[in-house]
Amino acid sequence: MSSNRERNDWKAGRKQSARSGPKGPEKPGRKGDRPAPGGVREAPAAREGRRDGGRERTDPDSLIWGRHPVLAALANPARRGMGRLMATADRATELERDNLLHGHAVEVVEADRLARLLPPGAVHQGLVFKVRPLEGVDLDELARPARGLLVMLDQLTDPQNVGAIFRSTLAFGARGIIVQDRHSPALAGPLAKTAAGATERLPCARVTNLSRALRTLQDAGWHIVGLDGQGEATLDEALDSRPTVLVMGSEGDGLRRLVAENCDTLARIPMPGGFESLNVSNAAAVALYEASRKQAG
Structure with a gap:
């Protein structure tokens, strides 16, 4: 059975809507909250899900990370209204400035928290998008x-x-x-x-x-x-x-x-x-x- 780490040589030769956004608006005055650039919302510090050795336990198959994959997902009309977009402050500013959000809301999250959502060694480049699967075409x-x-x-x-x-x-x-x-x-x-x-x-x-x-x-x-x-x-x-x-x-x-x-x-x-x-x-x-x-x- 093949695994995510296998590197065997080759020898023989999709709209489903997702409501995975924030669980609710932040309460004003929460300790640690601070303004976010461009009016985007600062994500709460509360952890999602369980923790495992300092790493938040999130299914990687529900996440897209990295600049090119996330920008492509944001631009995909099938993802309109789908998912939860998290970005560092610099990336959130870039997304708004360059009109790359395509109607999506963005939460500002510290880089180390993004890293805790992902598998060890994953390079997020300041962007993580939590999504549901897209439907395939016929x-x-x-x-x-x-x-x-x-x-x-x-x-x-x-x-x-x-x-x-x-x-x-x-x-x-x-x-x-x-x-x-x-x-x-x-x-x-x-x-x-x-x-x-x-x-x-x-x-x-x-x-x-x-x-x-x-x-x-x-x-x-x-x-x-x-x-x-x-x-x-x-x-x-x-x-x-x-x-x-x-x-x-x-x-x-x-x-x-x-x-x-x-x-x-x-x-x-x-x-x-x-x-x-x-x-x-x-x-x-x-x-x-x-x-x-x-x-x-």
Whole structure:
């Protein structure tokens, strides 16, 4: 079973409204309160939830942190009215000055308190956004019309690998990502940090059955290419200008049998250097580059 720390090599190749804002207005005159810049509210010093060794116990999967991920979330219309935004005084001033709040309220919080909300070592850059999950798009929204590129992830569970794939998928102009609902990490926490805002801009469809989803995509005119280290064709041979779905297998086990059987072609990435495998996020970046080049041609 993969974990958030795993770094296994790749061998085989969404509006839901959230009301997670402040629990109520502060009482005037509370000890320790002080004015906040631009009229934003100074957060109370009371701790949320339980404490664990000086660290507030908060589910990282309900949090987005870091400048790029938080700014992307604030700009996402689907998050309007959703979530609780916390920022240091300097960041709160910047958000107001540069009109980056997009209707959200901001609480001023000391940097050390933000750090206590996050996993050890997380770099918040003065911004933490507590959110609820976004709803995904319907598969049909991605399937029709059939054009461009899509990426499907077969039970990838490492948040940083998935976050990196989101970033590459957006960078190379693909239309969206398809994941299996029960076997994929939340689009927040470390995944959102690694994706650097891509999870807010790239449509994601969550489906129950990947094999059934592949057949739906084939019926809609998509060419399905599964990445497999033992594939019968090279990536260059398997790709062309047709609308293409790139299917990436899990970090340790690669593509599952039924998923592989529903691909039109299994393709390998030639590795003349003699090293037998790539990390799955690196393999996805290579495949996306090659597929986007074929699409442009």
